[in-house]
Amino acid sequence: MARMKFLCDIERCIACNGCVVACKEGHQLPVGINRRRVVIINEGQPGEKSISIACMHCSDAPCIAVCPVGAIYQREDGIVLVNKDICIGCGYCFMACPFGAPQFPRGNAFGARGAMDKCTFCAGGPAPTFSEKERRLYGQNRIAEGKVPLCAGMCSTKALLAGDGAVIADIFRERVARRGSGIAWGWSKAYKE
Amino acid sequence: MGAKKVFSNPAKIAGKPITLNPKLARRAFLKIAAATAGLTGLALSSKIVRRTEAKERPKTPYPGSKIIRTICTHCAVGCGIYAEVQNGVWVRQEIAQDHPISRGGHCCKGAGAIDMVRSEKRLKYPLKREGGRWKKISWEQAFDEICSKLLEIREKYGPDAVHWNGSAKVSTEMAYLQRKLAAFWGTNNIDHQARI
Amino acid sequence: MTNSMNDIRHSRCIFMIGSNAAEAHPVALQHILYAKEVNGAPLIVVDPRFTKLAAKATEYVRIRPGTDTAFLMGLINYIIENDWHDKEFIRTRVAGFEEMRKVAAHYTPEVVEDITGISKEQLARVAKLLATYRPGTVIWCMGITQHHIGSSNTRACCILQLVLGNMGVSGGGTNIFRGHDNVQGATDVCVLSHSLPAYYGLKEGAWKHWCKVWGVDFEWIKSRFHNKEYLHKKGFTLARWYEGVIQEDKITQYTPIKAVVFWGCASNSQSQYHKLKRALDKLDLVVIIDPFPTTTAAMCEKDNVYILPSTSQYETEGSVTSSSRQAQWRYKVVDPIYESKTDYEIMEEFVKRFGFADKFYKNIKKVPEDVTREIARGALTIGLCGWLPERIKKHTDNWHTFDVDTLQAKGGPCDGEYYGLPWPCWTETHPGTPILYDISKPVTKGGLPFRARFGTEYTYPDGRKENLLAAPGVANPGSEVKGGYPEFPGWKTDINVIKEALKRGMAPFGNARARCYCWNFPDPVPVHREPLHSPRSDLIKKYPTYPDKPDHYRVYTRFASEQKVALSKEFPLILITGRMVEHMGGGAETRSNKYLAELAPEMYAEINIKVANDYGIRDGEYFWIESPEGGKIKVKAKVTDRVDEKTIFLPFHFGGFFMGKSLAHNYPEGHVPYALGEPANIVTNYGYDIITQIQATKEGLCRIRKA
């Protein structure tokens, strides 16, 4: 069974925020909900790098372990989803998550947190596939359509990879090996001529 | 399981022969497109999808929609956009994975291209400033007033009393008409963003 | 761009100067990073600011703003000194090399270090990289052009590529990433005050040619103008049109400007914006045609303004030309929303009321396709003859059949053609020219020599005579003449001449040498001139600017009289402006997008930690920036290492504030953009290019104080 994963190639990411807006616009998220975000380190200095972060759809996910209502579940293909009908907005998942993926909109009463929202790997949610309810609560269900997640598909430099863990690992490994050609950089000049 | 696999591989990377053969490298690179596109098949093989499919659900979230190819309006790279339109409404921006320049890629501006027709801030009708306030007017009134004022100025001061600022954000055809309009108006006072 | 975005994939060295493509053209980075990774191409980024692009560089060069020519000439000199220049290329296809070399010799590494602040060692390293890894591409943007010597800067870039022999080859070329989505298209049809469409200029021949294309009488067009002089006189430019209203500098036009029409054009992108504001208040009529209320609407505080809601480009259709000279058909996605009208409809209503609709639309029955055909009939100089609406649509409809590496279609309806038919696309069957000046391909298959525009021979001031045509034996395969040849007489106005030339395997515009010495320019060979507002007052005497130009696009333009030695004492900091990835141009569209506004909600100024501490400004605090022209803005400090200790950086997309005061109440109700801020251009300085009059926003001075 394919195991869905994200991988952000730090050497490629240019912090253009394309993934962030693709996600927000594609799922019509309210302002303030960041299913995906871009983080820059060493800004303005040599060694500046950026990375795009969202739910990593962990195997044995910590959020599932701490959820008091069992609202979070993992599909067979590894995608971790939340059932917003069950979620009580307690926020434990946020505290358990290493990546800060869970997001909480302001609910109605006293501005308390509403049901948790997070990256769905564009796989919708537990509501009937392609139903109005699914779209409203979880956004598009692109996986059911056989389409790639928006963020990775719209990544400007193809830094963000999404898909079967084994496949994207292969791609990334090849890239690394190829960049490794940077090691041999100049060798052709030094030895061939 | 997948995680472990990723974890156990790195040792091989170092041992892999380094190559500068561009042909080989290119073939490898093309797989990246396959990576995102390749997911397609994999996702469909998921049991969950199969199970839901058995229940005869609609094949697409927007039945009867059609895909229109168009081009991003933000910068001159010329990224492709697939606009999914259902009943005359742009419902979704799709990934133009097979566009030769952008290959589906967008920056944040392009990823939100659909907002150009969705934004609540779009102007809705012609406006005129009157007594310091904006007043809604009809198109007919707007055209009549503007054109008669322009003609009046032309009459009184000459054609060069009007400056036209054209645009680099319209189609080539429209830009051409802007230049042509200035010529027919009788002035060379026309310019656009390429100047600056 | 002489090459294309995708062609950068073949580069073995990428030299980017004055470009922050990571923010301005993020998708182009896809190809640049590919070349960096796969070809191991060094990525050299020259910029006063450590941009997001610089973060990806293998060699980052911090340069003092406004000294690009000195650096480039220094590189050229170092390359020639070390005998790394492409001698064969120069012998056969370059003119004026000796004259250029003499000028370049002045820019020794020591001199360059003094002017630019770039160390001798780094200059040597960069030169070595450029010389070692060929073909390399040179990429630039507004960081090169927006200077009072912008035209010299661009030419220095071109000369660098000529010296390296990188022109006309895949992976080489001079690639200018253009800003707006259709700025290439709009430039090609010359929405410019100095030319008719397709760069024909304003001479009588040009007018006659276009009158023929339009099907109108030349005498009638002439009668529309004030007099014959104004038919040929360059008009005001976007950079300085407001001087036609406020007349701070003397204008050379019989009347002041009384009305202005902003048709899809932001005003807050023009320098010295506070003066433009004065003009807006003085005008009799301001017409704004835009899908969003632009900053202009909020800046007009008099009852002289109309806003017409045009549609976005997704609600209309037409062709767009990408930076790589490719035409794509932008199909209409949805019908106009609300009561907005397409630009074509608005144009029609205008023309109807102006009373020349029959003449204007003589050849145009169906918009926009018939317009495309009219352009194809007229725009022979740049070979838009092959750009028929059907062909452009065919390419867009079949974009999946084009190869990513070569942009050539493999099979399918467009077999063998290049994506978007990059101009010159000489005939209805020509595949487009993917790489300009590439003599390895036949002209009919997309090859091209250098244009023979300036005669066949020239005598330099020192008496040396040089043949300007390409050397014998250098021509495209299949050319009837094996060597240089002059342009075909009449090719600019007669398509049959072009067809005849192509039949003979030759380029209609001849086969010449590229000039290093442009005798029709104020500086035949690019030389360094200190910015008008220079922080190095000690260098002004040695590298002074040009004398004043009394009639520069109808307005007196100061050069020497503006360059004052004492200015840098009062205004000690350098001011540069640039792009943010989240916003575009004046920001009317992007600041009205809630997600983009969320990502980049407010105006800021990047300021080095040392400057911030010297002035007692903390990160996130507001402070004032003041320009020598009296503009001032109150902005939030972003303390960062991106800029050095002498420089302040401002993004130029914001509007809706004016010198510390909010103008939110001036927007139409319900249409206030999500993000408002001070326009950076209030504090950008006086200064315009000697040839193009582009504003010099990348080399100003300013002073700051705590708010």
Add this chain to the structure above:
Amino acid sequence: MKRAILGSLSFFAFSAVALGAEILRPSGPISPVAVFRKLNALLLDAWPDEGATFIKSVSSFKDYYLYIILGLFGIFLLHYFIFGPRRFLHRGEKVAYYGFFTRFVHWGAAVSMTFLVASGLAVLFAKVFGGGPLVMGLRSVHLAAAFVFAIFAVFLFLSLVKDMFPAPYDLKWFLILGGYLTRKPRPVPAGKFNAGQKMWFWVGTAGGLVMFYTGYKLYQFTAPVSYLRELLKIHLYLGLAVVGLFLIHLYMSVIAVKGALQSMLTGFKDVEEVAKMHPKFYEKIRKEF
């Protein structure tokens, strides 16, 4: 759990190796390993150190609460059937024990505390209620009740604190468990409030205010996540004590000591009760008369 952490971090581990290959590249002065570390520090924060323990403790809290509640119920049942309730019939002389203000704030605090405990437990055992809007509604109740409680708790604290300082005999009271484990009431060492009451007072008011602060911070949810984790742990641990003592208090006042409820309503206690249950206070008031 260790596997889980490794699994979720594999992505970073992999990036690290990828960057490892870059080390040999003469690109910049910053080592890729440093970049990797910096990213870790920025994105994961304190997670590698405290994530596992947090997950473990949070997922086991439900059990602790269950043990406490069930255990106490068992004890109450045993106690009731073995020793039976204390009965003070309020027929004899009355002693003015609680002023009006004290009773008012007590009942204010009591009612809001009941809501807090009930809704808090409902959130903790949300699975029983099926989660969703119902529990989310109860979370709002919890939030509203907390504000009401916080106000009363302050006044309750002020009005009672002078009698609530621990005294040496409190230890003795604890040693004989308040004398509740006998059928016949005998005088126990206690002042106006016995050691059990004092404990409840301190946990209920001062602890309640700590609960309020931690709860408020958790409601705001803007503190650094590492701090939030600590706050949640405090909230849950202290909540455990509050719930336990709340239940004991409820049992004692309503079931185990008949008349206690009445005295808090009327403000008067039976002399006999005071003499037996609060002998030190009894002596004090006798001296005053």
